[in-house]
Amino acid sequence: MTNPAFVFDHWAAAHQQHVEQVLARIVPDEQALPERLHQAMRYAVLGGGKRVRALLTYAGAELAGSSRMAADASAAAVELIHAFSLVHDDMPCMDDDDLRRGKPSCHKQYDDATALLVGDALQSLAFECIAETQAPQALKQVQVLAQATGSRGMCGGQSVDLQSTGKRLSRHELETMHQYKTGALIRAATLLGAYAAPQTPPALIHALEHYSQHMGLAFQVVDDILDATADTQTLGKTAGKDALQEKSTYVSLLGLEEAKVLVNTLYEQTMQLLSGFDCKADPLRGIAKFICERPF
Amino acid sequence: MTNPAFVFDHWAAAHQQHVEQVLARIVPDEQALPERLHQAMRYAVLGGGKRVRALLTYAGAELAGSSRMAADASAAAVELIHAFSLVHDDMPCMDDDDLRRGKPSCHKQYDDATALLVGDALQSLAFECIAETQAPQALKQVQVLAQATGSRGMCGGQSVDLQSTGKRLSRHELETMHQYKTGALIRAATLLGAYAAPQTPPALIHALEHYSQHMGLAFQVVDDILDATADTQTLGKTAGKDALQEKSTYVSLLGLEEAKVLVNTLYEQTMQLLSGFDCKADPLRGIAKFICERPF
Numbered sequence: 001m002t003n004p005a006f007v008f009d010h011w012a013a014a015h016q017q018h019v020e021q022v023l024a025r026i027v028p029d030e031q032a033l034p035e036r037l038h039q040a041m042r043y044a045v046l047g048g049g050k051r052v053r054a055l056l057t058y059a060g061a062e063l064a065g066s067s068r069m070a071a072d073a074s075a076a077a078v079e080l081i082h083a084f085s086l087v088h089d090d091m092p093c094m095d096d097d098d099l100r101r102g103k104p105s106c107h108k109q110y111d112d113a114t115a116l117l118v119g120d121a122l123q124s125l126a127f128e129c130i131a132e133t134q135a136p137q138a139l140k141q142v143q144v145l146a147q148a149t150g151s152r153g154m155c156g157g158q159s160v161d162l163q164s165t166g167k168r169l170s171r172h173e174l175e176t177m178h179q180y181k182t183g184a185l186i187r188a189a190t191l192l193g194a195y196a197a198p199q200t201p202p203a204l205i206h207a208l209e210h211y212s213q214h215m216g217l218a219f220q221v222v223d224d225i226l227d228a229t230a231d232t233q234t235l236g237k238t239a240g241k242d243a244l245q246e247k248s249t250y251v252s253l254l255g256l257e258e259a260k261v262l263v264n265t266l267y268e269q270t271m272q273l274l275s276g277f278d279c280k281a282d283p284l285r286g287i288a289k290f291i292c293e294r295p296f
Numbered sequence: 297m298t299n300p301a302f303v304f305d306h307w308a309a310a311h312q313q314h315v316e317q318v319l320a321r322i323v324p325d326e327q328a329l330p331e332r333l334h335q336a337m338r339y340a341v342l343g344g345g346k347r348v349r350a351l352l353t354y355a356g357a358e359l360a361g362s363s364r365m366a367a368d369a370s371a372a373a374v375e376l377i378h379a380f381s382l383v384h385d386d387m388p389c390m391d392d393d394d395l396r397r398g399k400p401s402c403h404k405q406y407d408d409a410t411a412l413l414v415g416d417a418l419q420s421l422a423f424e425c426i427a428e429t430q431a432p433q434a435l436k437q438v439q440v441l442a443q444a445t446g447s448r449g450m451c452g453g454q455s456v457d458l459q460s461t462g463k464r465l466s467r468h469e470l471e472t473m474h475q476y477k478t479g480a481l482i483r484a485a486t487l488l489g490a491y492a493a494p495q496t497p498p499a500l501i502h503a504l505e506h507y508s509q510h511m512g513l514a515f516q517v518v519d520d521i522l523d524a525t526a527d528t529q530t531l532g533k534t535a536g537k538d539a540l541q542e543k544s545t546y547v548s549l550l551g552l553e554e555a556k557v558l559v560n561t562l563y564e565q566t567m568q569l570l571s572g573f574d575c576k577a578d579p580l581r582g583i584a585k586f587i588c589e590r591p592f
Contacts (some may be wrong), residue, residue, distance in 0.1 A: 012465035028447055037447050037455040088416060112389035113458050115449045123445030127423045131439035139435050143427035150420030150434050151324055151333050155413045159333040
């Protein structure tokens with residue numbers, strides 16, 4: 001079913017590089033008014049990150065038979081939303097983090113007011129670049145992305161997270177929180193790719209819903225494992241913060257070993273889920289492996 | 297050309313009340329998870345404000361022959377974007393204002409982190425509710441609203457404003473700043489109404505572009521006049537702030553009398569502009585009068 005000649009690392013590197021160019025074109029030039037805001041937006045978006053969400057979009061597009069070019073705006077949009085959330089999350093009134101992707105976070109490099117506006121403007125830009133495509137399913141993409149971003153998605157998850165610091169959450173509460181905080185955008189990233197095709201069969205959307213549910217959960221468990229085990233330099237962001245802030249994590253809840261077992265189970269289930277698809281699912285398989293095997 | 301039986305005050309009151317109901321339906325219930333965020337979103341959006349932007353949307357819709365119901369999502373969306381900008385503008389790292397619409401501003405009533413998330417989630421909700429309509433020109437509406445909100449619109453204007461505090465701006469610089477900061481959303485509000493119709497003739501869009509350019513400018517000049525002359529209780533927000541923060545305003549630039557003359561000129565030009573339209577333009581005429589004759 002899979003193509004033995006497919007090398008995920010090459011595919012990922014090519015698409016990471018590509019979306020970087022797309023983003024560099026979409027985010028306004030530093031010379032355009034207001035210069036400082038545009039400079040800060042480029043600082044927050046460009047030259048960093050693994051672009052996992054964009055890869056999910058391109059992988060979803062490939063499964064749905066869409067061209068890479070048709071998925072460019074969506075891939076950029078999900079990265080813009082992700083970048084906006086990082087800028088706002090790092091601000092002093094939120095997680096108060098000085099380091100992001102190995103560089104000073106946006107509000108440290110610029111100032112709090114600029115960081116606030118950077119996040120706001122990146123969110124608008126995400127919807128603007130999808131709407132500009134005028135693609136057949138662009139309105140559906142706006143809808144999915146907006147839902148994933150708002151109070152019943154990423155922002156809502158962040159709100160629950162803030163209020164649960166210092167509380168011991170049940171596994172159900174923890175999963176709900178992360179489904180909002182991380183899972184919703186991972187789901188949107190994958191679906192937006194599928195909606196980049198002129199039309200998308202409901203069965204394919206259904207499979208991608210399952211896929212992204214598993215990946216969203218795996219992604220968070222791995223993140224918690226890394227926060228507990230890796231050092232700041234490796235992560236490119238402050239390590240050990242969860243324990244310091246007394247946050248409930250999968251590691252604090254399940255223990256390190258059981259958390260690793262959970263990741264492996266999710267990986268096996270995902271491969272099973274994709275077994276009915278041909279080589280068009282190879283990028284999705286590769287991303288699953290990449291997410292579940294991040295070194296720990 | 298105008299309908300002598302049209303009473304703007306009745307039309308405005310009916311539409312203000314109506315959009316309030318639409319907003320109350322669109323912003324998630326306080327019982328929905330995450331409760332605190334939804335509660336704060338409702339606090340920030342409902343029960344306040346003159347809803348000038350929503351009125352512009354309904355007035356634009358009326359000129360384009362759209363039903364009121366078809367314009368509901370757009371009217372709500374522009375008010376959501378406006379509310380999000382007020383919440384973020386009031387935050388300590390921006391204008392640091394404790395009072396809004398006669399009540400404690402969102403970050404005072406809740407906290408800074410919640411206010412940040414409220415603004416973020418209100419922005420997403422604006423695009424979500426437009427996309428949900430699946431209306432023929434909804435994608436165009438998303439595009440116009442996103443442009444008006446982002447770095448070459450409202451957020452960009454706010455950035456220029458922050459950097460020009462304490463500087464003396466030329467009239468051209470001041471107009472550019474306000475065109476971004478206030479004018480862009482006023483333009484979008486009016487155009488979104490016109491795009492609520494199944495189709496909109498370019499000539500009508502052209503007229504509305506002119507109309508909203510005049511109104512955007514008039515709105516800001518009046519705002520500057522009120523800030524310099526009215527008291528805090530009348531305004532429902534802190535008065536005299538511009539002078540205190542040494543901001544360039546139309547009053548500081550032109551003097552109070554010449555600022556008033558400018559408002560009157562803009563009003564006359566707007567009436568001239570609308571003279572070719574029949575009674576469908578009566579709401580637009582009424583809004584122009586309302587904006588230009590706010591008591592001062």
